[in-house]
Amino acid sequence: MLQINILKNRAFRYTGIVIGCLIASSSINLFLVPSHLLTGGATGVAIIFYYLFGWPIGAQTFLYNIPLLFASYKLLGKSYTVDVVLGTVIFSFCLDFTRFLNAYAPLNDLMLAAIFGGVFNGIGYGLVFRMNGSTGGVDIIGAIVKKYWSFHMGGAIFAMNTCIMCVAGFLFGIAPAMLTLISMYVNSQVTDKVIAGFNKRKAVLIVSTRAEEIAEEILQNVHRGVTFLHGQGAYTKNERNVVFVAVSLTQVAKVKLIAHNADPHAFMIIMSANEVLGKGF
Numbered sequence: 001m002l003q004i005n006i007l008k009n010r011a012f013r014y015t016g017i018v019i020g021c022l023i024a025s026s027s028i029n030l031f032l033v034p035s036h037l038l039t040g041g042a043t044g045v046a047i048i049f050y051y052l053f054g055w056p057i058g059a060q061t062f063l064y065n066i067p068l069l070f071a072s073y074k075l076l077g078k079s080y081t082v083d084v085v086l087g088t089v090i091f092s093f094c095l096d097f098t099r100f101l102n103a104y105a106p107l108n109d110l111m112l113a114a115i116f117g118g119v120f121n122g123i124g125y126g127l128v129f130r131m132n133g134s135t136g137g138v139d140i141i142g143a144i145v146k147k148y149w150s151f152h153m154g155g156a157i158f159a160m161n162t163c164i165m166c167v168a169g170f171l172f173g174i175a176p177a178m179l180t181l182i183s184m185y186v187n188s189q190v191t192d193k194v195i196a197g198f199n200k201r202k203a204v205l206i207v208s209t210r211a212e213e214i215a216e217e218i219l220q221n222v223h224r225g226v227t228f229l230h231g232q233g234a235y236t237k238n239e240r241n242v243v244f245v246a247v248s249l250t251q252v253a254k255v256k257l258i259a260h261n262a263d264p265h266a267f268m269i270i271m272s273a274n275e276v277l278g279k280g281f
Contacts, residue, residue, distance in 0.1 A: 017127075020126070021124065024125055024128070026098045028121065029095070030104065058091075058093060115182065122188070123194055127194060129195050197274065200272055202270055204245050205229075207242050211242065218243070222251050222254055226245045
């Protein structure tokens with residue numbers, strides 16, 4: 001049974017990587033290339049040479065990723081590198097396989113092409129990252145930054161891709177470069193959203209003299225686990241329990257109402273939690 005579950009999980013991951021690569025490559029060929037825009041990373045460099053010399057984007061992307069695969073193997077390990085190789089091969093293949101979509105560009109407006117190209121790129125890349133995979137290029141650098149410095153991958157990739165945008169500005173003009181910057185920004189934001197999940201949770205801290213009553217009401221009516229944290233007032237030196245609970249966005253109002261009804265003077269802090277793992281979530 002355990003072996004079957006492992007195989008199912010791997011099949012699910014690899015299927016997600018394939019779908020993500022297909023979405024991202026289709027977006028590039030459907031929105032960006034027909035509008036003479038760019039994307040980031042090794043693919044962005046490949047697109048530049050495609051515009052200049054007509055070289056296949058997918059084949060270039062694969063070649064440019066070879067040096068980065070060595071860095072991935074050294075810093076991120078063999079297991080991750082296997083997924084990187086898989087994602088790089090699939091993504092490079094999909095880039096050339098979906099090249100026919102250039103002829104079916106649905107948008108003539110460059111701004112809309114940049115925005116929707118960024119949206120669908122972000123969906124594709126985010127799905128790959130969520131499956132702990134990579135399409136290669138600066139994605140590898142982004143994964144290294146996330147692992148060792150805990151930065152958002154989308155933001156790290158966006159910063160590195162800005163350098164590519166500057167080069168493109170000298171080659172193709174300011175307007176395409178600015179539109180590419182917009183596309184990259186949208187891409188980075190959607191990537192982070194997909195990685196973290198759109199259904200955000202909220203973490204609530206409640207300081208009250210009636211913490212036990214509030215906790216009981218939350219357990220009974222909201223059906224979420226509650227944790228008591230020890231707290232002490234710095235000025236009064238009074239000790240009391242602090243209620244800590246993670247809830248969905250739609251349950252925040254109910255928790256606030258429970259706390260207010262039990263103690264109108266309760267002090268509450270409501271914080272965003274991009275991802276909550278464990279029983280109940």
